Amino acid sequence: MTRLPRWADLVLTPLISLVLAFGLSALVILAIGESPWLALKTMVTGALGSSYGWGYTLYYATNFVFTGLAVAVAYHAGLFNIGGEGQAAMGGLGVALVCLALPWPHWALALPAAMLGGAAFGALWALIPAWLQAKRGSHIVITTIMFNFIAAAALNYLLANVLRPTGSMDPATARFPEGTALPRLTDMAAALGLDWGKATPANVSFLVALAACGLVWLLIWRTRLGYEIRAFGKSERAARYAGISPARITVVAMLISGGLAGLMAINNVMGEAGRLVLNSVEGAGFIGIAVALMGRNHPLGILLAALLFGFLYQGGGELALFTQIPRELIVVIQALVILFTGALDNMVRMLIAPLFARRGGA
Amino acid sequence: MGLTAATGDAARPATAAPPAIELRGISKAFGPVQANRDIALAVRRGTIHGIVGENGAGKSTLMSILYGFYRPDAGQILIDGREVAIRDSQAAIRAGIGMVFQHFKLVPNFTVLENVILGAEDGALLAPSLGRARRELRQLAADYQLEVDPDAVVEDLSVGHQQRVEILKALYRRADILILDEPTGVLTPPEADHLFRILRGLRDQGATVILITHKLREIMQITDAVSVMRRGEMVATVPTADTTPEALAELMVGRKVLLRVDKAPAAPGAPVMELAGLRMVDADGVERLRGIDLTVRAGEILGIAGVSGNGQSQLLQILGGYPEPGAQVTGRATLKGAALPLAGADARQRRRVGIGNIPEDRQAEGLVMDFAAWENMVFGHHRDPEYQAGAMMDNDAIRQRTARLMQRFDVRPPLSDLAARNFSGGNQQKIVCAREIEEGPALLLVGQPTRGVDIGAIEFIHRRLVEMRDAGAAILLVSVELDEILALSDRIAVMFDGRIMGERLPGATTAGELGLMMAGVGEGRAR
Structure with missing residues (x-):
């Protein structure tokens, strides 16, 4: 296939995919008798039109950055980690246990500990499929999917039977102590003398997510481990020739991947809910796959794609609130975006390749 | 005319x-x-x-x-x-027009007959087509010495016979x-002679x-x-x-080419590597190496001749420290007098003790095709201290080294950011050679150094290998090109079915004798 210039590959293709997805969504909205224009306006104002909307968009984006990075790190090692959902759920358990273990005096102490807890639980949940792949050849796609169900069932049990405070009817943990409340972005803006407006769940975790993007970039493209991960991901035989242990890279990459997914819990569990509830991940683990695909497994791309999906989530919520468009249709729109930016990527590439080929050949 | x-x-x-x-x-x-x-x-x-x-x-x-x-x-x-x-x-x-590709397009678990009619069936029922094909195959076999058992399963056939199936497929389609x-x-060589008779x-x-x-x-x-x-x-x-x-x-390259390798007689020194009783049983329980004894001396090129698939790849992989997964390796070896563990070793350990490795398959092993030239130039040596800068890799040092080596080994184009897959086969091989030769190994393993490499680069690579030998390195050369073995080696061992059939000196043997040994006829077998 004709090679596209880098900018076309990184910017043009996703943009065209996005336009196609939105175009098709508009047709669907037309078909049910609603105005696509109104829908778009509602989504944009709802997600980006106010500081409040922005806050929610950033909150969702933070989740997707973590799960997107998790997918990307595994992908560079040639591993398709579909278990972000379960790893993030287990990360939630880790965060909850840390938060409930001590009467934390200040969030600045609680956050690093919760990060460790979340990452460790997520990593351990990824370790089992990784070990099975490395030592037994069990395919990681299958095992990580199965581990999502196991995580959900285990949390069900734990929340209903073990972690639920006596007397509560709610399958959730007790509220975390005051000292674990993370500063919201609105509070932080206020501390700097800026008025962000109404409080939203977006919190300091967003900055942690940004830092994670930078660290993952360094890891993949600047460190020896990243070099070995990429070499193994491109060619296992070459890795073996070079003395890179396939088992070691499989395990290490999955530990990092699961750890990143688990880190997500500082945002939704610690930052937003303040306790661990059932199904706290809400599909963010799966959205991470789409985010990584669209972001070309590059941290910067993942950040942008996560913001897009944050917008779709928040704007979609507004759509259900303020129009007659049913909630299900928002899922359709999200699915179309995933379909076009992820699965049909090559179709778009094939369509625009001749334009560049002609220019190159002339 | x-x-x-x-x-x-x-x-x-x-x-x-x-x-x-x-x-x-x-x-x-x-x-x-x-x-x-x-x-x-x-x-x-x-x-x-x-x-x-x-x-x-x-x-x-x-x-x-x-x-x-x-x-x-x-x-x-x-x-x-x-x-x-x-x-x-x-x-x-x-x-x-009928085409016989270099890599056969056969269904391995189908019989010869099924492969021949595949895509040329007469109708929905196979029996009439199979009957017709059987008759035609019998006729073709008689006419052109194209004998193949029509009911044999293709994966059980030798490579030479599989090729005949490809030819039969084309002829069956009236090519x-x-x-x-x-x-x-x-x-x-005997199989090639038979092919030529068919042609x-x-x-x-x-x-x-x-x-x-x-x-x-x-x-x-x-x-x-x-x-x-x-x-x-x-x-x-x-x-x-x-x-x-x-x-x-000369027409191919556009300039005069030396087809022979110019080299002085070897001056072999002390043994660098001694190998005794190397056996290997693969994950399927098949014995691929059946007791290999070899000695490679400093300053000599030991050539291993043989048809591919007779254990040469396994030998190189074991010595290189990356036997195929699940393989059981036994035997003893020494490198420069020190024991060299054959089983359980890894490729890093091999490089540390001074074994360089130009692998048989540069695209699958020697290079990461999507990596830039500079990333490939330290591949396998990327843990060496001179390429580290604190917690990060010293990419500047690696790029500088790459620029230097690309010039010294005449890699074209000399662009260190170009991905390996965008270089020609010869220039890819020069990148691998540059990396492995410049480390100055005591023993250099070389597999198929010029497979898919153009004549100009062949000449260059051969000269480098001889230079290395003259500088005192021991070189173990595996090649399926008999001409290459004869031109480069100071001593030739012939491998067949996981065994060394015997050793010859290049001046005292002929391609014909080696060809017979490669086919399993000779002193290694009781005759």
């Missing part, structure tokens, strides 16, 4: 029938690369016509056009004087123009054979006429009887 550089009608002999295949002004570009430029070719019916050229000269593109895989940008294809449009391989088959792409690369038989019955190869010896041995391609152009077509290998090589 010979063919001249044919350009259209002018060159057509007045008396003869139109050529079986005639190409006029065929051009094909891939983006900015002009793979074929204004190609003219006329192949007379009932001849064996060779096409030679370096890698990237455009041979494969031209044959892909003939077989309908690519559409030419310009030009005409004439079969028996009539212009045809070959849109796909079905059209090529209808035009009577009277047969194109073979590098057909002898996987054959023993001569086909020619004598009026078929036309086009043979694509880089082995000039084969061109001289079997073809009637030969065309030379260089950089996408057809530079000459000459009767084989009127040319020499040296002249052809």
